[in-house]
Every structure is written in structure tokens, then in C-alpha cells.
Amino acid sequence: MQIDLPSTNIRPGTRNRISIQPVMQIGNNVQCESLPGDQAWLRVSQDSLLHLEQRVESVDVLDLEGFPFPFADRPDLSDVLFALPPDPGPVELEALVQMAATLGRAANGEGVNPTVSLGDVVDAATLQDYHIVAIGRPTRNPLIQEINASLPQPFVPGTDGVENRTGEVLLRLPPDIPLGYVQELPSPWNQDRALLAVTGTRDEGITWAAYVVSRQAWRLDGNLALVREGEEEIEVRSYDTRRLTSSGQAATLLTAVPGLTPVGTPTVTPTLDTGGNNSGKITPTPTAVHPDEASLPLWVMVFIGVTGVTIIAMLSIGIWRFRQRQGE
Secondary structure, eight states: OOOOOOGGGOOTTSOOOOOOOOOOOOOSSOOGGGOOHHHHOOOOOTTOOOOOOOOOOOOSSOOGGGTTTTTTSSTTOTTEEEEEOSSOOHHHHHHHHHHHHHHHHHHTOSOOOOEEEESOOOOHHHHTTSEEEEESOTTTOHHHHHTGGGSSSOBOTTSSOBEEEETTEEEEOOTTSOOEEEEEEEETTEEEEEEEEEEESSHHHHHHHHHHHHHOGGGOOTTEEEEEEOSSSEEEEEEOGGGOOHHHHHHHHHHHOTTOEEEEEEEEEEEEEOSSTTTTEEEEEEEEEOGGGSOOOHHHHHHHHHHHHHHHHHHHHHHHHHHHHHHO
């Protein structure tokens, strides 16, 4: 007998319990000795086979809440690639051990056989076959550098810092603030595969991020989690950047990381190009203007002017009265 299991009751990435509760409908007024054998008996033995059809599912909609799905789909983790820096240090190696142990427990296979890359240049044809777990700071991990622009929260190119723009104000995290990042997205090499970045602005951030993913994954949600050290325990703030505007993402980042500071307001200054084939052409040149150097709002200028006039008038009246008293 083949029984179809409703997909809505199957939870990928976790253990599912299946109960068999047969209901015998053999009709009324049927004597025991005349029961048809194929309706009266159901036996489930150790030789019975429970077979679930396997197929590659699209992971266009990923959520950290479902971790370790889809990374632990195969019992031997043969479709998982751990991408490390060329010369991994103790922090990256410890994170690798934690992540591999977590996925191995979830896969529940007899043995695990994932692939590990130490900063190697892996061709796209190979990368498309794997779910990828990238570990390390952006400046140390070439793969994270390569996919930086696709991350839910990109890093400043060539650095371990982050920045965000809200309106015309550029917000940047000071380099001395450690922060861990857990980011999940469809693999740039295969949209049916997933990529998990366990990274941070400093090594402490990577340690915190790996700990939360391997020990407290229930605290994760959305596609971006910010992890930092708290007074009593590690603080975790999860967001879904797919549901936020750029200003909304900057506002949530400000709430999670009060250390973000405005570093400038981009303006455009036209310059005259007097050479080459485009002689005489005016070219806009971006110029960074610090917020303190920006022009004040009109109402502030009016308030300062009125206040100044009032003070001068009061001083004039005071001097006039003082001279009158001197004359008396």
C-alpha cells in the first residue's frame, strides 16, 4: 500500500515523528470468519519500508529560523562546502568544528564527508553543486569578498567594516567595535543551493556568531543576524532585509549597534574638464561633506538672526538708561 504524506506536515531540517493509526471500515453484519484478509489486518514490521521521494527543492525563500535546513539534508553532508581563509587561524578552525558538529548531529548519518576549501579558487561549475558555509572575516576569506555585494549586509570593500546609508547620511561602524554577522542567501552560483556566512568585523564577532549558530540557532530569524557581547549573555538581533527599505535597514542597524556614527553627506561639485576629447565638458565630482560643515536649515539661521538683534536692542536700551541716570 502506498500512502501519500501531506507536505504541510513535513518539517525539513528537524526530526519528524510519524504515527500509523489505521481505521478499519469493513462494513456491518460481517462475521469474523468471513472477513476479507486485505481489509482486516495491517502489520508494520521491521522489514516495512518508509520511502520519501527525494528531489532538489528550490531554496529561493531562505530563513535562518529553519536552520540547519537545507545544509543537513544529506546524511553524509556530501553536498556541503566549508570555505575558509587560505591560512585559517584558531578562531576559524574552532568555528569550523562547531558548524560541522552541528550539521552532523542534525543529519544523523553514519559518517560525514563535507568538502573544505582553504581559500582555493573553486570554479563556478563546482560551487553550484554545494551548499556553502563561509567562515571568517571578509579581508581574510576570498569567497566572502567575492560575494560581498550580494550579502544582506555588505561590508565596506577591502575592509572588515560595515556602513549603511539612510537618506543622504552615511553611517559607519567604528573599527574598534567587534560585531558578529550571520547571513543567509541563495548561492550566487546556484539559486537552488544556500550560502551561510559566519563572519564579523573582528575575530570575537566570528566566535560569537559561530556559537549562536551551533548552540542557539533557535534565536535566529530572517536572513541577517547581528551578534554582539552583552552584559550577561550574547545579544542577538535578527532581521529580514528583504522586507526593509534602505532607510529601514539603516534604522534597525542603528538600534542594534548604537556605535554607528555619521561620517559624511555626499554632495556633487561640478568641475570643468579642459582636456582631451571632452574639452569644456562639466563633470560632476562627488565630494564628502561632514555633517558639521553642511549648511544650517533656514529656520535655524532666522532664529540666530532674531536672537542677535534682540540682544543688541537690549544692550542699547541698557546703555541709554545708564547714561540717563548718569546725567541726572
